[in-house]
Each structure stands twice: as structure tokens, then as C-alpha cells.
Amino acid sequence: xxxxxxxxxxxxxxxxxxxxxxxxxxxxxxxxxxxxxxxxxxxxxxxxxxxxxxxxxxxxxxxxxxxxxxxxxxxxxxxxxxxxxxxxxxxxxxxxxxxxxxxxxxxxxxxxxxxxxxxxxxxxxxxxxxxxxxxxxxxxxxxxxxxxxxxxxxxxxxxxxxxxxxxxxxxxxxxxxxxxxxxxxxxxxxxxxxxxxxxxxxxxxxxxxxxxxxxxxxxxxxxxxxxxxxxxxxxxxxxxxxxxxxxxxxxxxxxxxxxxxxxxxxxxxxxxxxxxxxxxxxxxxxxxxxxxxxxxxxxxxxxxxxxxxxxxxxxxxxxxxxxxxxxxxxxxxxxxxxxxxxxxxxxxxxxxxxxxxxxxxxxxxxxxxxxxxxxxxxxxxxxxxxxxxxxxxxxxxxxxxxxxxxxxxxxxxxxxxxxxxxxxxx
Amino acid sequence: xxxxxxxxxxxxxxxxxxxxxxxxxxxxxxxxxxxxxxxxxxxxxxxxxxxxxxxxxxxxxxxxxxxxxxxxxxxxxxxxxxxxxxxxxxxxxxxxxxxxxxxxxxxxxxxxxxxxxxxxxxxxxxxxxxxxxxxxxxxxxxxxxxxxxxxxxxxxxxxxxxxxxxxxxxxxxxxxxxxxxxxxxxxxxxxxxxxxxxxxxxxxxxxxxxxxxxxxxxxxxxxxxxxxxxxxxxxxxxxxxxxxxxxxxxxxxxxxxxxxxxxxxxxxxxxxxxxxxxxxxxxxxxxxxxxxxxxxxxxxxxxxxxxxxxxxxxxxxxxxxxxxxxxxxxxxxxxxxxxxxxxxxxxxxxxxxxxxxxxxxxxxxxxxxxxxxxxxxxxxxxxxxxxxxxxxxxxxxxxxxxxxxxxxxxxxxxxxxxxxxxxxx
Numbered sequence: 001x002x003x004x005x006x007x008x009x010x011x012x013x014x015x016x017x018x019x020x021x022x023x024x025x026x027x028x029x030x031x032x033x034x035x036x037x038x039x040x041x042x043x044x045x046x047x048x049x050x051x052x053x054x055x056x057x058x059x060x061x062x063x064x065x066x067x068x069x070x071x072x073x074x075x076x077x078x079x080x081x082x083x084x085x086x087x088x089x090x091x092x093x094x095x096x097x098x099x100x101x102x103x104x105x106x107x108x109x110x111x112x113x114x115x116x117x118x119x120x121x122x123x124x125x126x127x128x129x130x131x132x133x134x135x136x137x138x139x140x141x142x143x144x145x146x147x148x149x150x151x152x153x154x155x156x157x158x159x160x161x162x163x164x165x166x167x168x169x170x171x172x173x174x175x176x177x178x179x180x181x182x183x184x185x186x187x188x189x190x191x192x193x194x195x196x197x198x199x200x201x202x203x204x205x206x207x208x209x210x211x212x213x214x215x216x217x218x219x220x221x222x223x224x225x226x227x228x229x230x231x232x233x234x235x236x237x238x239x240x241x242x243x244x245x246x247x248x249x250x251x252x253x254x255x256x257x258x259x260x261x262x263x264x265x266x267x268x269x270x271x272x273x274x275x276x277x278x279x280x281x282x283x284x285x286x287x288x289x290x291x292x293x294x295x296x297x298x299x300x301x302x303x304x305x306x307x308x309x310x311x312x313x314x315x316x317x318x319x320x321x322x323x324x325x326x327x328x329x330x331x332x333x334x335x336x337x338x339x340x341x342x343x344x345x346x347x348x349x350x351x352x353x354x355x356x357x358x359x360x361x362x363x364x365x366x367x368x369x370x371x372x373x374x375x376x377x378x379x380x381x382x383x384x385x386x387x388x389x390x391x392x393x394x395x396x397x398x399x400x401x402x403x404x405x406x407x408x409x410x411x412x413x414x415x416x417x418x419x420x421x422x423x424x425x426x
Numbered sequence: 427x428x429x430x431x432x433x434x435x436x437x438x439x440x441x442x443x444x445x446x447x448x449x450x451x452x453x454x455x456x457x458x459x460x461x462x463x464x465x466x467x468x469x470x471x472x473x474x475x476x477x478x479x480x481x482x483x484x485x486x487x488x489x490x491x492x493x494x495x496x497x498x499x500x501x502x503x504x505x506x507x508x509x510x511x512x513x514x515x516x517x518x519x520x521x522x523x524x525x526x527x528x529x530x531x532x533x534x535x536x537x538x539x540x541x542x543x544x545x546x547x548x549x550x551x552x553x554x555x556x557x558x559x560x561x562x563x564x565x566x567x568x569x570x571x572x573x574x575x576x577x578x579x580x581x582x583x584x585x586x587x588x589x590x591x592x593x594x595x596x597x598x599x600x601x602x603x604x605x606x607x608x609x610x611x612x613x614x615x616x617x618x619x620x621x622x623x624x625x626x627x628x629x630x631x632x633x634x635x636x637x638x639x640x641x642x643x644x645x646x647x648x649x650x651x652x653x654x655x656x657x658x659x660x661x662x663x664x665x666x667x668x669x670x671x672x673x674x675x676x677x678x679x680x681x682x683x684x685x686x687x688x689x690x691x692x693x694x695x696x697x698x699x700x701x702x703x704x705x706x707x708x709x710x711x712x713x714x715x716x717x718x719x720x721x722x723x724x725x726x727x728x729x730x731x732x733x734x735x736x737x738x739x740x741x742x743x744x745x746x747x748x749x750x751x752x753x754x755x756x757x758x759x760x761x762x763x764x765x766x767x768x769x770x771x772x773x774x775x776x777x778x779x780x781x782x783x784x785x786x787x788x789x790x791x792x793x794x795x796x797x798x799x800x801x802x803x804x805x806x807x808x809x810x811x812x813x814x815x816x817x818x819x820x821x822x823x824x825x826x827x828x829x830x831x832x833x834x835x836x837x838x839x840x841x842x843x844x845x846x847x848x849x850x851x
Contacts, residue, residue, distance in 0.1 A: 201828075205828055212824065215771075215775075215817050218772065222817055223810075225808065352632075352635065395639075406628040
């Protein structure tokens with residue numbers, strides 16, 4: 001809790017003031033040492049002496065990074081513990097934390113892979129990377145929509161609804177027009193429709209932003225579900241057989257080992273998501289629009305005094321967020337599937353988690369989305385090798401990580417100061 | 427809290443009028459001023475109008491007639507009217523009373539059960555919403571936004587069901603234990619965000635959203651565990667709750683209404699007492715209005731936050747327990763609690779975060795839901811329309827200025843829904 005924060009005084013009440021020896025870095029260090037030792041002991045004991053191979057391809061063939069299961073599990077566990085111990089120097093916190101978490105995961109993987117049924121003691125990295133990115137795509141779009149909204153001071157809990165509306169509009173209009181691009185535009189407009197409601201009711205009518213977001217999610221759920229049952233189910237061919245984007249290979253880049261086949265023989269939505277992260281990052285921190293957006297999100301009164309049109313900017317950003325999220329929703333229906341009821345199934349809230357976990361920045365959101373995507377993909381992989389780890393617990397991971405993050409256990413998260421506060425001029 | 431929030435009774439039918447005006451005059455004036463009741467009724471009307479438009483637009487036959495609207499406008503309008511009328515008529519018949527059943531009963535062709543069936547269904551759907559609505563409303567009054575009623579209800583239903591089929595107990599005691607287990611589960615799930623809020627300042631909105639999903643995944647995991655899953659089934663369903671842990675039905679075995687509704691009324695009364703008459707309730711409202719002033723006055727804000735979330739969680743947990751010990755279902759499935767937690771948010775807002783208001787709002791939503799079932803089976807209008815109607819009603823409630831503008835109501839005094847929550851993350 002920084003003193004600059006004007007969120008509410010009451011939230012600062014009990015925030016422990018970190019003074020003295022036990023800084024955050026040292027506290028996390030203790031946790032990491034414990035986790036590392038635990039990994040070395042438990043995973044090491046459970047792992048078999050089978051060789052765990054991380055192949056650089058889509059199957060068991062080709063070059064691979066190989067290590068004996070038990071050795072790997074113990075080794076990586078100890079490295080994680082060492083990273084935790086190094087945190088007592090109170091320096092390089094993010095790097096040590098990153099190394100520690102990665103090594104913990106590797107230790108876990110060594111156990112799992114060596115313990116897999118015979119012949120499956122390998123992890124195809126190309127598949128894992130590709131799956132991670134593909135599963136992260138809607139999260140990236142959703143989290144970016146959150147960044148656009150919340151950086152200008154409007155809480156966006158309606159990401160789920162925007163994604164859902166985008167997916168629905170993309171499928172409906174895409175099918176009726178028989179054209180993917182028309183579908184894509186419709187999806188963007190669908191997301192923007194939910195955004196428009198959010199903007200009008202929170203900015204013009206001053207309805208509480210979180211309340212409005214929740215209600216809009218339900219509205220989108222009901223609206224798309226209703227029209228799905230009335231139109232799409234009765235006439236699938238006419239309303240719900242959207243055309244799909246194919247995969248586009250990017251020359252040169254597609255030949256990079258591992259990353260090439262994983263990332264650059266992919267689809268429009270992945271490219272668009274990655275480009276958008278870059279564009280929004282630059283726009284937010286290097287352009288006049290970005291400066292104004294951030295100032296409106298932090299201190300609208302000051303921005304207004306300097307001549308920024310606070311409400312206009314908020315309207316524009318919220319609508320833009322809807323467009324981004326709508327396109328993200330289209331990645332469901334214009335790529336692989338046709339529309340089904342409630343097809344987003346909570347991904348919008350994981351996107352919200354990614355936004356918060358990524359500390360309201362585009363690049364942070366990307367990394368958080370990739371982390372959550374990886375957790376998702378890991379669940380798929382572990383299911384395929386008949387792991388004893390229930391997939392449900394892996395699915396909980398993003399949510400638990402976010403709770404830890406906002407509780408200040410992993411890092412400090414702070415929302416834009418005016419996030420959630422309506423601005424009343426005068 | 428606004429003036430509206432300070433009323434303890436359900437919203438009065440009209441504003442209190444000065445004596446010198448004639449009653450009729452004053453009544454009309456009170457009616458047309460934007461008071462709580464007027465805004466609510468108009469919000470429902472607006473939602474029904476928009477719902478009607480949706481029904482027309484999504485009906486291919488009717489839309490085909492709009493194709494030659496200029497040639498024969500009567501056709502299109504006639505069939506539009508008919509399709510909407512049929513839909514809402516079956517909504518009414520499913521929620522309140524079916525006139526045909528009444529005339530059958532009077533003439534001796536049908537039994538009394540058909541007459542009371544709609545009411546019974548309405549009350550059955552109302553019961554859990556009262557609990558989750560109270561949960562959200564209570565937290566609102568304490569200045570916390572409990573989006574986690576869904577997760578709390580899920581944990582509640584898990585513990586209630588486990589107590590219902592794992593512990594062998596005599597009838598009445600078994601039911602009490604199951605209900606308490608449900609409340610305990612919800613309380614635990616409410617304690618976590620309350621504690622984190624009090625100790626670290628972590629925003630309860632984020633944490634409760636996340637905990638909803640953690641609870642959901644836990645539910646899908648525990649259903650398929652040995653000893654929990656129904657051994658006769660291969661799909662995700664648990665063993666059924668013993669009949670000794672079931673709430674008794676009120677109107678015979680053919681009607682679903684059960685004693686949960688009585689419990690709901692008692693709990694509403696209890697929450698109203700807690701909020702308005704107890705020390706904790708006073709502290710809770712004080713903290714909700716102004717935590718800084720409360721702290722200055724010697725109220726422990728952290729303790730209050732935790733207490734609020736624990737009680738709110740217990741209420742939502744009771745609502746969850748109702749889903750397996752009532753007549754809705756008797757075993758755990760992934761969708762056993764349906765949407766009661768999220769609907770609870772809408773109910774709390776519609777009820778202006780006052781206990782008796784919440785109970786009435788739950789009754790309205792229960793009626794919509796019960797009627798929606800009939801609408802789906804008789805007029806083949808998707809049940810999802812009910813979700814749309816509910817969301818629209820709350821949107822209009824939340825923005826009384828919009829309703830005022832649409833209907834050109836006179837100045838609003840007590841109509842503004844102020845939850846005093848606009849404080850962001």
C-alpha cells in the first residue's frame with residue numbers, strides 16, 4: 001500500500017508496515033526455500049529413475065533435453081531452495097522469484113514425466129508452447145480490454161460478457177454473411193455493445209462500476225443464450241456455421257526451432273494479440289493519448305484542470321476495450337468452433353485475474369495470461385499421461401495465484417488510483 | 427446509505443402525504459414521483475417491453491411478416507402481439523395461478539394441487555435466493571461487495587450434502603446438522619476474503635470472484651471421489667442425501683414447496699434484527715458508511731469486516747444447503763447450485779439491500795423463474811429470457827435517472843440506489 005494510493009483509507013488500516021528485518025523479499029524467500037526443499041524431498045522420492053525427456057518437437061522424436069527423473073526432481077528442487085535463500089540478500093527479487101518458480105515447476109515435471117506410463121516419458125515442448133499461447137489468446141484480449149478500461153478509471157468486470165457477446169456476434173453475423181472478416185467486425189461491435197452499456201450507465205448514470213459489470217455479464221449470458229436457443233439451435237446452417245480463419249505461416253520466423261512451429265505457423269488471433277500488446281504498451285507509455293489515459297485513471301480532477309476531457313476519454317477507452325474483447329471472443333467462433341451457450345465459461349474472469357496479476361500493464365497482462373495458459377495446457381498434458389494430479393486442482397491455479405498476488409504475498413499490486421470512481425465534474 | 431436504505435419495512439406503497447391535500451391528489455402525486463416502488467414497477471415494465479421485442483425479433487415467422495409490413499402492417503402487428511401475449515401469459519400462469527386450473531377446481535374437474543402448483547414452484551425457487559440475496563445485502567451494508575455468494579453456496583452445498591449422506595443420524599437432528607454444515611461451509615468460504623481484506627487490504631471483489639471458481643473446481647473434483655460419487659452411476663453425481671436430512675414438504679408430496687421458505691422468512695427476520703437492533707449491526711452499518719469515522723469511534727473495523735463476511739458466507743451456505751436438502755435436488759452435481767449466488771447479487775440490489783426488500787425481490791425472481799419454466803414448455807420461449815429480464819430490471823433499478831427520464835417522472839427523492847461502494851479495487 002503506497003501512500004500515493006487514494007483507493008480508500010480503510011484498506012490501508014491493517015496493511016502490515018514492512019519495516020525491520022522481515023522485508024517482503026525475505027518472507028517470500030522463506031516460502032520459496034520451504035517449497036524447494038519440499039519439492040526436492042517429495043517429488044524426488046516419488047520420481048522414478050526413468051529418464052525425463054523434454055523433446056524439442058511435437059512427439060518423442062528429435063533432439064531432447066534429458067535428465068534422470070529422480071536426479072532432476074531433486075536438483076531443480078534444490079535450485080529453487082537456493083533461489084529462495086538468495087532472497088535473503090534482499091536483492092534481485094523478481095529474477096530470483098522467477099528462477100525459483102520455474103525450477104519448482106521443472107522439479108514437479110521431472111517427477112510427473114518419469115512417473116508416466118512406459119513410452120510416454122517425454123514432454124513435447126513445441127506442443128506445450130503452442131498450446132500455452134493458444135489457450136492464452138482470449139485471456140490476452142480480455143486482459144488488454146481490462147487495461148484500456150481500468151487505466152482510464154473504469155473497472156471492467158464485464159470482460160466475460162464482452163468476450164461472450166463478441167463470440168456470439170462473430171458466429172451469427174459471420175455465418176449470415178458467409179465471410180470471416182464481416183464476422184470479425186461484428187464481433188468487435190458485439191463487444192463494443194456491452195462496453196457501450198457499461199460506459200453509459202457508469203459514466204452518465206453513475207451506477208457502481210462493479211455492480212454494472214456483474215449485471216452486464218448476466219445480461220450477455222441471458223441474451224446470447226436466448227438467441228442461441230431461439231435462432232441457432234433451430235436453424236444451425238443459417239445462423240451458426242461460421243466460416244473459420246486458417247493458419248498463416250510467417251516466412252523466415254516459422255523456421256526458428258521450437259518457437260517457429262509453435263508460434264509462427266499459427267492464426268490471425270495469436271498474431272493480433274501479440275501485436276496489440278506491443279501497440280497498447282507503446283501507446284500507453286509513449287503517446288499523448290497514453291499519458292492522458294493514465295492521468296485520468298490516477299487523478300481525473302487534475303487531468304480535467306489541465307484541459308483533458310475526462311468523460312470523453314473514458315467513453316472512448318471503454319468502447320475501445322469492448323472492441324478488443326469482442327475480437328478476443330471471435331477467437332472462439334471464427335477459428336475452431338461454432339457458438340454454444342456460455343462458451344466463454346469463466347475465461348473472462350481469468351482474464352480479469354491476468355490483468356490484476358499483471359499489475360494493470362499490457363506486458364504484465366501478457367505474461368500473466370501466458371502463465372495461466374501454461375497452467376491450462378499443463379492440465380491437458382497431465383491428463384494425457386494419466387497423472388495422479390487431478391486436473392481440477394491445476395484449473396484452480398490461476399485463481400489461487402491471483403488471491404496470493406492481491407494479498408501481497410507474491411508482489412505488490414496497486415490499481416490505478418481513480419479506478420472505480422465515477423468522475424463528477426464541478 | 428440514502429434515505430431509502432434507512433427504511434426497515436418493505437417499501438411503502440406511496441409516499442406519506444401532507445394532510446391538507448385530498449387523498450387522491452396526494453396518491454397520484456406520490457405515485458408519479460420517482461419513489462422506490464414506482465421506479466421498481468416501471469423497471470419491470472421496461473424490462474418486459476424489451477423482452478417482448480426480443481421475442482418478436484427472434485421469431486422467424488413473425489419477422490417474415492415484417493418483410494411485407496408496408497403492404498399489410500396488420501399481419502405483422504397482430505402476430506407480434508400474439509406471440510408476446512402468449513409468452514407472458516404462460517409466464518403468469520406458471521408463476522402465480524392458472525385460471526383454467528381454478529375453474530377446473532371449482533367445477534370439480536381438477537384438484538386443488540394444480541391451483542397451488544405455480545405458487546409452490548415460485549416459493550421453491552424463491553427460497554435459496556432469499557439466503558444468497560441476504561448474504562450479498564448484509565455485506566453491502568458493511569461496505570463490502572460479496573460477489574462470492576456463489577462460491578460460498580457451493581462450499582455450503584458440498585458440506586451439507588456430505589453431512590446428509592455420510593453421517594447416519596435420526597431425522598430431525600440429521601436435518602439440523604446438514605443445515606449447520608452448509609452454513610459452516612459458507613462461513614469458511616466467506617472468512618477467507620474477509621480475513622484477507624482485514625489483514626492485507628486485498629480487495630474482496632477480486633478474492634470472492636477467484637474463490638467462486640476455486641469452489642466450483644473443488645465441487646467437480648469431490649463429486650467423483652470414492653465414497654462420494656454414486657456407485658451406481660458413471661457420470662458426475664454424488665450419492666443422494668438421506669431422507670432423514672430432507673426438509674419436510676409443506677403441501678403434500680406432489681408440490682415441491684418445502685419448509686425452507688419458512689426458514690427463509692425466519693432468517694430474513696433475524697438479519698433485519700441483526701442489522702437494525704443489534705450492536706454488531708450498528709457497527710456493521712457504521713463501518714459500511716464510513717470506516718474512518720468508525721475507527722475513530724472505537725469500532726474495530728477489521729473484526730467487523732471478518733464478522734460481516736463470515737455471516738454473509740453462512741447465509742449463502744444455507745442457501746446452498748437448500749439446494750440438496752430441499753426439493754430441488756438431492757445429490758451433488760456440477761450445476762447443483764445453478765446461479766443462485768449471482769442471482770443473489772441481483773436480488774440484493776433489487777431489494778435495495780434491505781432484508782425485507784430482499785425477501786420481496788427474491789419472490790419476484792422466484793416467480794420469474796417458475797414462470798420461465800412454464801413459458802419454455804408451453805410457449806417454447808427459452809428460459810434464458812428470464813435471465814435477460816432479471817438483468818434488465820436491475821439495470822433500470824440501478825439507474826433510476828434513466829427510468830425517470832423515460833417516463834418523465836417528477837423529482838426523485840428516495841429512489842436512488844446508493845450502495846456507497848464506488849471505491850474501486
